[in-house]
Amino acid sequence: xxxxxxxxxxxxxxxxxxxxxxxxxxxxxxxxxxxxxxxxxxxxxxxxxxxxxxxxxxxxxxxxxxxxxxxxxxxxxxxxxxxxxxxxxxxxxxxxxxxxxxxxxxxxxxxxxxxx
Amino acid sequence: xxxxxxxxxxxxxxxxxxxxxxxxxxxxxxxxxxxxxxxxxxxxxxxxxxxxxxxxxxxxxxxxxxxxxxxxxxxxxxxxxxxxxxxxxxxxxxxxxxxxxxxxxxxxxxxxxx
Numbered sequence: 001x002x003x004x005x006x007x008x009x010x011x012x013x014x015x016x017x018x019x020x021x022x023x024x025x026x027x028x029x030x031x032x033x034x035x036x037x038x039x040x041x042x043x044x045x046x047x048x049x050x051x052x053x054x055x056x057x058x059x060x061x062x063x064x065x066x067x068x069x070x071x072x073x074x075x076x077x078x079x080x081x082x083x084x085x086x087x088x089x090x091x092x093x094x095x096x097x098x099x100x101x102x103x104x105x106x107x108x109x110x111x112x113x114x115x116x
Numbered sequence: 117x118x119x120x121x122x123x124x125x126x127x128x129x130x131x132x133x134x135x136x137x138x139x140x141x142x143x144x145x146x147x148x149x150x151x152x153x154x155x156x157x158x159x160x161x162x163x164x165x166x167x168x169x170x171x172x173x174x175x176x177x178x179x180x181x182x183x184x185x186x187x188x189x190x191x192x193x194x195x196x197x198x199x200x201x202x203x204x205x206x207x208x209x210x211x212x213x214x215x216x217x218x219x220x221x222x223x224x225x226x227x228x229x230x
Contacts, residue, residue, distance in 0.1 A: 004159070025179025031216065032126055042120070042205055043160075056214060077174050079156040091160070102148060105218065 002026070004108035006092050012114045013082055023092030031098025032075050033105060034067055035091040043091055045069045049075060050098050082115045088112070096097040118143040122206045122221035129196055130229050137191040137224050139180075139206035147172075147208040149182050149189040150218065154203045163191075176193070201228045 009093045013019050025032050030051055045059040053073045060066075064082075064112035069075040080088055089112050093105040117152065123138040141149065151163040151173070164173030166182035173180050178193045189206060201222045210217035 010183070035218075040208070040222065042222050043218070044221070045210075045217045048216055056217070059215075059217075093160075095216075100215060102165075103216070104162055104165075106162075107152075110157040 004092055004094050004106055006090075006108040006111050008111060010112045010114075012116065013085060014038070014116050015082060016022030016080050016116075018079065019064075019079050019082055019113065021090050021113070023075045023094075023108060025075070025092070027073075028105055029094035029096055029106075030072065031095040031103065031105075032069060033093040033095075033113065034075070034077050037089045037110070039088075046077075048098065051095055055098075079113075081111065082113075085113050087113055087115045117149060118208055118210055118219045120208055120219055120221040122224055125160075125203075125223070125225035126227050127224060128227045128229065131198055132195045133228075135191070135193040135196045135214070135226070137204055137206075139191065139221060140184075140190045141169055141187050141189065141206075141208050143208055145212050146219065147210070147215070149180070150207040150209075151189070152205045152207060154223075155188050156202070160205065170210070182214075184228050195229050196226075198228045198230050201226055 032049040034046040037043040046057040049069045064080045089110040092109045095103040148167045149164045153163045164175040165171040169184035205217045206221040209215040
């Protein structure tokens with residue numbers, strides 16, 4: 001079966017614009033995660049969904065960031081009023097059931113966001 | 117809070133050399149430990165993991181042992197190949213009430229020369 005897919009692979013936008021990043025998880029995976037990876041760093045946790053609900057959004061940096069997963073499958077990460085500091089690779093991962101360290105997370109290829 | 121420190125790269129080796137990439141951690145409780153690999157142009161892939169002290173994770177000739185006494189999870193391979201060139205990330209699970217979070221090191225770039 002297909003792995004986690006993310007679109008677009010690259011997004012260039014201007015400061016102040018709104019962007020949406022999409023994640024298609026592995027079919028049947030109930031848990032979905034968003035991470036952000038800045039150049040030369042490891043990923044940082046943003047948000048975790050269990051089904052349709054955000055079980056933990058403590059990693060979202062501020063209220064310009066928002067994510068949804070309305071049908072418990074595809075998720076969209078939304079960033080309002082983008083800033084140059086938002087430039088990073090945004091990673092999505094999914095896992096079979098979530099809620100445990102032993103539940104392997106499978107990662108998508110990421111969306112590289114550049115804010116000019 | 118939980119954190120991971122791994123050796124800085126790049127690490128450059130010749131084919132068939134022995135590899136060690138150091139990883140140490142700080143954590144409360146008993147986290148699970150992971151090594152992920154990112155090949156050029158690809159997404160992060162789980163390489164191996166260990167869920168309790170003294171466990172050894174292994175895959176594709178790579179090994180790492182969960183050492184609670186030294187809070188380490190060093191990655192080793194006896195004979196590297198050019199195809200092992202990639203960025204390697206050490207990670208651990210978050211605190212018990214948020215153990216779905218992965219907390220990551222900065223990554224170590226490995227370059228294998230023929």
